[in-house]
Amino acid sequence: MAVKLPGLCLLLLVLLGLSWAKKHPCPIFAKSCEECIQSGPECGWCTKYTNTHCNTVKYLQRAGCRNHHIYNPQGSLQILQNYSSSDTADGSSLFLQPQQVSLHLRPAVSQSFPLTISTPTDQPITELTLETSEVPAGINITFSSVQRGSPLMMQVNVEAAGCPNTSDSVNQNQTGPWSIQITPRGFTVSLKLEITLQCRCSCTQHRQEKSPDCNGFGSLVCGRCYCEKNLAGSRCQLLSDEFLTRDERHCRRDETKPLCSGRGTCVEGTCQCNRRPNPAEGYSGAFCECSNFDCPYHNNSICGGNGRCECGKCICDPLWTGESCECSMDTTSCLAKNQQVCNGRGFCECGACRCTDPKFSGPTCEECPFCPGRCTALHNCVECWVSGLGPSRCASECGQYNVTMVATHDELYDPKKMPNLCKFWFKDLCSLFFAVPFPGQSTIPALLQCDQPDPASRFSFSFADV
Template structure:
């Protein structure tokens, strides 16, 4: 056996110096297909499989749903002196392979070197050993990418090359290893998937839930607080749990309807109670006819005269600012309009009530209540009566029938020529007669 001499020269072309650390010791804790492949495991696309990532495959595990990785077709090309000249093959993370190169040599001390470059980092092993027998030498190259070879942003596959050179021989050999670094299914993401209850994206059999939801199929809400009363497990129930203005959603919280009349005032923290429900609790205020603030309510509530023009006002979202409400107090049906300012102040205007003094009239934008109108009419009537009495009291007394002036009226007193009198026209000639 001839003596063996070898030298190793390694030049690395590193695109990413730092590898992202991942814990590959516990495969059961890997919940991502890409992480599983980077650790050299096998991934199951079945969402109901408890063990999603496994180092070893068995016949009873993940039948028919194992993620298929990219595999390059092995290519080998023979050389003239150094053979093979070119090799292409797939090498998975955590696995190892050995390749032999032969070349003629007239000396037992042959210099063999290799150069390595990679699209990832330096986390791989390459070793070389050369044996010579007579005039033929064989160099064995062993390569193994480590579990930290693939970076987190690695593509479906990355690669590293090993170029082998022999002193005295012009041609060289090249080995290209394709290393799977990601799952193909991870690029086919189904956003807001039905599988994930429309609450997350779905790929590689895994739901990535949106904020506020967890679970295999994003079925479990993350709740900071709950209502505290009887849980509403049926989202179709909307009364009385949500005041008829919403449905009971996740975390047993009411989700108010956004498109109903008065929805701008729905209180999500109070079972979607609307503004009418809130004001109806202040019965003494609704029974009172005094304008201004009401002291018999636990929130700022103001009574103002009815103004029909205000009922047409809308906000920037084309929603009415004033909402029509009604309630019954002591068998009396009260109809009113209500609105709430951004500062929490609430206003209402009585529209109909059993008490006639609540009737109102708007003139020129100023609201006149019924008592004021009646008062004005009464004052006008008194003034008219007083003026009539004064005229009647100061009238000229009538002439008695026995007065000689009344009895001595003769016929001649009743004749005379009226200076304004003209006799009627007896004839008239039409100037247009006969001209038609």
């Protein structure tokens, strides 16, 4: 069969009549390692004794199978012979580099390598031919042109569609190796490909008879028990005549609960938990009773984004607590100006102060609206506003406060809204009244009265101090 090089992508499909197994998702109930890895390149097999053997690598890792116990071959490529054209004496003949390549192919996982073809200028290459004797169906070889001219640079891609059906006896050599010759038409020089399919598991060669993991009544192969006659169960723990009636009891927490908590399938007395559409979510436990996603949320995040979900309960990260890990144990936000937690007058809870002294309030328990001296502390601010200097001139005295002038005492003071009332002498024959705001309030109402004052009141004082 010849394939023309000028095309951007040249495809060779060798057909010898063998049937191949179809690709399908990872079968979690696969009976053998071979059945598992042949189902798709994403499927791996846990070679250590566990409840789950066949699944995706990520799922097996989450289930507790360590990487060195996961068999998931992805193929390999080895250059066996790779002389350069400078090593040959005759520069007038065609030259291929490399000369020999060995490929181990996992079905549906491609392997690629570059091929350089150097030719005499008077003998252009027009076609390539492939000799494919004793090669099973499903080996796909494609070429793509990387650089035209001489030397001609090609990219060779090789992929196996699947593993041969073991029930087909036409070809006894099921996995290779097979040899393929890639030869430019009109020349004798060729590239030799040796292809082997990775359809079998190396762990099958290590069979442990009467394994303790199988209670001494079965053989452990690739982490799975193959029980002796009349025995069944994942660990050969059941009599086969009792198995059909007893296995479901091993898959229930008690007689009132559904099989595998309604989240899995009972297989030989062992729960195989269902897979979730989201690969990051999963069920676990002997009865699939646990999950890693059914936990309280806070701020639209599971466990507040400050912990992990285990069996429906949040396990919080350090410095976080609470049912949904919503409460920070960091006291930085509770430090007062004196560097005491909540000014020594409260305790820090979830990053906020809870004041225990009723006279103190505020974010760090530093505000004391009923404490003596509040009138004096606000006097300069109010006097600045009343003097008509305005917010820009009074900012240094007032900070966040705004002073609003009122006309009557009824507007000035409401004991339900203001903690206390202050009175100061202001210029000639005038008294200045203002109310101290509660924490969180920014407006200070003030009243200026300029009637004839009592001579005894010609000094500053606060009603809160009397």
